[in-house]
Amino acid sequence: MHIRTERLLLRRPRPGDLDAFFGITSSPLAMRYWSTLPHADLSVTRTWLDNMVGREATGGQHFAIELDGQVIGEVGAGRLPDFGFIIHPDFWGRGFATEASKAAVAHIFAVTDTPNLKADVDPRNAASLAVLARLGFVESGRAERTFLLGEEWCDSIYLTLPRPAA
Numbered sequence: 001m002h003i004r005t006e007r008l009l010l011r012r013p014r015p016g017d018l019d020a021f022f023g024i025t026s027s028p029l030a031m032r033y034w035s036t037l038p039h040a041d042l043s044v045t046r047t048w049l050d051n052m053v054g055r056e057a058t059g060g061q062h063f064a065i066e067l068d069g070q071v072i073g074e075v076g077a078g079r080l081p082d083f084g085f086i087i088h089p090d091f092w093g094r095g096f097a098t099e100a101s102k103a104a105v106a107h108i109f110a111v112t113d114t115p116n117l118k119a120d121v122d123p124r125n126a127a128s129l130a131v132l133a134r135l136g137f138v139e140s141g142r143a144e145r146t147f148l149l150g151e152e153w154c155d156s157i158y159l160t161l162p163r164p165a166a
Helices: 015-025 042-058 096-111 126-135
Strands: 002-004 009-011 061-067 070-079 082-087 116-121 138-149 152-162
Touching: 002 096, 009 096, 015 042, 015 061, 015 070, 015 082, 042 061, 042 070, 061 096, 070 096, 082 096, 082 116, 096 126, 116 126, 126 152
Parallel strands: none
Antiparallel strands: 002 009, 009 061, 061 070, 070 082, 116 152, 138 152
């Protein structure tokens, strides 16, 4: 399964992506607003990647994001309807998250019957909130102290994107 956009290739993640994903998930900057702390070693990322690959068998819709043959991130809904993305910080600010997410969302609605997609975003993550707004996600709720990262409580903004009308 491959999806081509103007600049990117979205494809299913595979075990050989381990080093590239470790480069992302071990970055404190990339993981700042993620739901887990940065990965301390390859074994943590291996488990994360194995879970991502395994979810495809149960309807998961994860995609590795490639730019010129290099994995720069991940996008999708591994557990429908929960949608998310992560991009290596070296590639921030160039529209890759929006481009990849737009293609992934269209694919997910085309191949599943999910009535909507949902996202849970730390309110301090303005860049991700902007990407989701460009895709049409709307705020559906807020909550305080929804998860503990290390010793820091984080809040959540919940967003929803309904299935487009046929």
